[in-house]
Amino acid sequence: MTDEVVKLKPRLSQRSRLIIALIYLTAGSLLAWVKLGRFPGLGSYDVWFWSGYVVIVVGTLLDAPWYTKPIDALTNAIGSLIAALGLNPDTSVAAGAFAQKFQILGIALSSVGIIIALTAIWYKDSESMRLRYLAFMGTKICAQLGAPSIMFGPIMLSSLIWSFYNQVDTLILMTIVLAVLLFGRPLERGWGFLSEAFGRGPALLRKVGKPLAWNHPGIVEFELDASAAVAPRDVVVICAPGQEAELGIVVDLFVLSDRKWGRTILTGVQLSKTDLRYSVSPGESDVGIFKVNPAQLPEDVRERLGEHPISIRADSFLGLVSDQTDILHLVFDLLTPHPELAEGSLVTTEINNDRVVYQIVNATVKERGLDAQSVRGVLSVEAVKLGKWTDAGPEPVKWVPRPNTPVFLVPPKGAAFDLSTVGVVPRSSVYVRPDINRMVHHNTAIIGVLGAGKSTIAYQIIHRMIREGINVLVIDITDQYSISLSHLFREDENRSRTTKIQMAIAPTVNRVDQSPERGGNIVDFRRALAEEMNSFMDGEDRLWIVNPQHFDVTMQEGRPSGSAAAFRHLSMVEITKHVAEAALTKVQADGLSESARLCIVLEEAHSLVPEFNSAASKQDQEAAVGTARVVMQGRKYGLGFLVVTQRTANVSKSVLNQCHTVVALRNFDLRAQEFLEPYLGPHFVRVLPTLEQHHGIVYGPGFNLQQPLLVKFWDYEEFKNAALEQWGSQILTERGVGEAEVAEENLSLDDEVPF
Known part of the structure; x- marks a missing residue:
């Protein structure tokens, strides 16, 4: 089989076009000097002719030699409109009246060009498909109509007639010059001919395959010749009968049935028939896929190919x-x-x-x-x-x-630690920033299996809440928060609050009263709790950690029999409800608030606000409903909740459903996945069992997200050290610790962490 080739004609280089432009400008100057006895533009009437001459030479050879962009068309149209308005032919003379017709044509043409160019620019990125198509058509029109030769042609002709109507030989000569400049382009044609004649002829593009199918939009499937050497990202020319040759980029290559196949994406960059010369062997067609070296392409084609997304990235x-x-x-x-x-x-x-x-x-x-x-x-x-x-x-x-x-x-990319963020998207430098105020206002749930990192993420959020001036009340039955967050609160003050409540309720733990609701120490507990809640909210401390199991709260059951009565000890579910209600009472007394004031953290929430069918007693069921009521009512007063749990199935859905911000960590429980699916969607839910340590899926207003996002959270120790290094003084002094203690705290960190 004889090789089939396509010849790719070279176009003028920028240096060649510059030389030709200088020749045109020099020739115009010499012509004016010889024929008129002066340099171009020094006459009173022909200034617009020579101005147009310069604009056409520079524009067509240097500024936009191949096609005119809308912004260039706009520039040309505005310039030609100004020039047209500057013409002032004497209409009392026949030549002046004739010149005025071309002046009017120039004004009309320029005005239309301005409108079309502005339309193409304005609607290029419109959301409306119809308007984008309008911009596309405007761009196509600008490529032809906006060229300097079109825009300035009527102005030059008007100036030419009015300037030289009484010099017939000069008028004829200048008309010939204008025609040659606009249509002849002798130097460009001659330069190309000489380039081919002296060894810089067309490049030969050898055929490497044949197209089989056009898959709309923009994909051509092809079969490769057995000996063809083609690699992904190679540039090819797709030639087909009746169509302009178009450049494509190879995106896929594979072998099936011992034959090579491939796919190329069309770039929209076409080679005109003046760029290609077909040289087809006898019996062959001109259909084929031809490999091309991008360096052989004309400069403008190479530039447009370089703008294709695959070329860029x-x-x-x-x-x-x-x-x-x-x-x-x-x-x-x-x-x-x-x-x-x-x-x-x-x-x-x-x-x-x-x-x-x-x-x-x-x-x-x-x-x-x-x-x-x-x-x-x-x-x-x-x-x-x-x-x-x-x-x-x-x-x-x-x-x-x-x-x-x-x-x-x-x-x-590797992402450097950033204290203002909670982490990054894995394998990227895209940071995820929390909105702590919205996180509290809209309530937040952290859900994951044991050891997935729930508490350490809660610790980070608590740091940020305190940083924002939001009070945090942690209800923790594990006592782990008191250890892990010891650097954020005064242990003696926290212990004092607990002790005051215990001392207030201890004497009346078995108090008998004719009114059962006043029996036991429940009334004293509520009173002491309210006093400590007011003290906490109005004081300097920002963190209060409460363990419900540290309080022995009793209620009298029924009327007494003589001096004896039966008592029931309140569960931690009931105590949680009373703590939540005391918090709500306090923030309600302070009035409505758009800013978060207090966040209650429910650690091991399945033990504090159990689901109805998971509650140990009827009293626990009622208490969980009471806490849920506080969650519902607290938002408008600046009270929010942070719910931390590993068992969503056992947590009150009345509480969880009000958590509009979600942090989902590794989870294998099908019921938990069912609960999370409306928030995360089925695709992200399938990822939950495979999540790595310190990885989670976040969603909601607390992260300014309307779609779920997989995040790698910062290591807590790294976060804590950085927080105390950068925020420590401000946070600690705000809660009333002296500067000496701050210095001592930071000194101990410097000993442990080599910053």
Whole structure:
């Protein structure tokens, strides 16, 4: 078989065009000097002719030699309009009246050019598909109508007629000059001819395959010749009868049935018939895929090819948008494996010219092939839409990407620790910033199995709440918070609050009263609790840790029999309710508030606010309902809750359902996954059992997120050390600790951590 080739004609280089422009300008100056006895533009009437001459030479050879962008068309149109308005031919003379017709034509042409160019620029990024199409058509018109030769042609002709109407020989000569400049372009043609004649002829593009199918939009499938050497990201020219040759970028290569196949994405960059010369062997057609070295392409074609997304981000190209993509989810076949790709990685694609971020949540192996007998395995990757990323986080983006739109990996980068954030998206430098005020106002739930890191994340959030001036009341039956957060509160003051309540209720633990509701020490407990709540909220301390098991609270059951009565000891569920109600009473007394004032942390929430069918008694059921009522009513007074649990099935849904911000850590419980699915969606729920330590899925107003996001949280010890290093003085002095204690605390940190 004889080789089939296509010849790619060279275009003038920028240096060549500069030389030609200088020749044109020099020739024009010499012509004016010889014929008129002066340099161009020094006459009173021909200034606009020579101005147009310069603009056309510079514009067509240097500024926009191949095509005119809307912004260039706008510049040309405004310039020509100013020039047209500056003409003032004498209409009492026949030549002046004739020149005025071209002046009017120039004004009309310039005005239309301005309108079309502004339309193309204004609606280029419109959300309306119809307006974007209008901008596209405007761009196409600007490419032709906005050229300097079109815009300034009528102005030059008007100036020419009025300037030289009484010098017939000069008028004829200048008309010839104008025609040659606008239509002849002799120097450009001659330069190209000489380049070919002296060894700089057309490059030969050898055929490497033949197209088999056009998959709309923008994909051509092809079969490679057996000996063809083609690699992914190679540039090819697709030639077909009756169509302009178009450049494509190879995105996929594979072997099936001992034959080579591939796919190329069309770039929209076409080569005109003046750029290509077909040289086809006898019996062959001019249909084919031709490999091209981008360096051989004309300069303007090379520039436009370089603007294609795959050319710009070749190293991060992953694949193309495929079927089953919907409004919320992206599906693409992985065409370019990447070692850093994993669940949680961020990828981007375009929707209506917006770069939209997605997060990978799943990948499955699927079969693709030409028919049932010829198949290959591919990885089909699923990702969830996050939105258009801004400094404040992702913003929602409507609609879906077009089929076959390129998908790119957000380059993996190491992220330095940032105290103002809770962590980063895995394998990226995308930070996740909390909104602590909204986190409290909208209530927050931290859910995960034992050892997943729930408490350490709660510790970080508590630090931030105190930093924001929000009081934190922790109800903790494990006493772990008192140990882990000892640097944030005065232990003696915290112990004093507990002791005062214990002393207030101890004498009346078995008090008998004719009115059962006054029997026992419940009344004294409520009174002492209210006093300590007021003291805490109005004082300098920001953190109060309460263990319900440290209080022996009793209620008399029924009327006494003589001096004896039966008593019931309140459970920690009931004590939790009373603590919550005391907090609500205090914030209600302080009035409505749009800012968070107090957050109650429910550690091991399944033991403090159990689900109805998990409660140990009827009293616990009623108490859990009472706490849920406080959760519901507290928001408008600046009271919120942080619910920490590993067993969502056993936590009151009346409480959990009011937690609009969610932090979901590793979880294997099916009932927990069922509860989380409305918040996170099925894709993220499937990821929960595989989450690593300190990784979680966050969602809600507390993170300014309208879509779930997989996050790697900072290590707590690193966070704590940095918080005390940068915030310590401010936090500690606000709660009333002296400067000497602050210095001592920071000194001990310096001894342990080599900053």
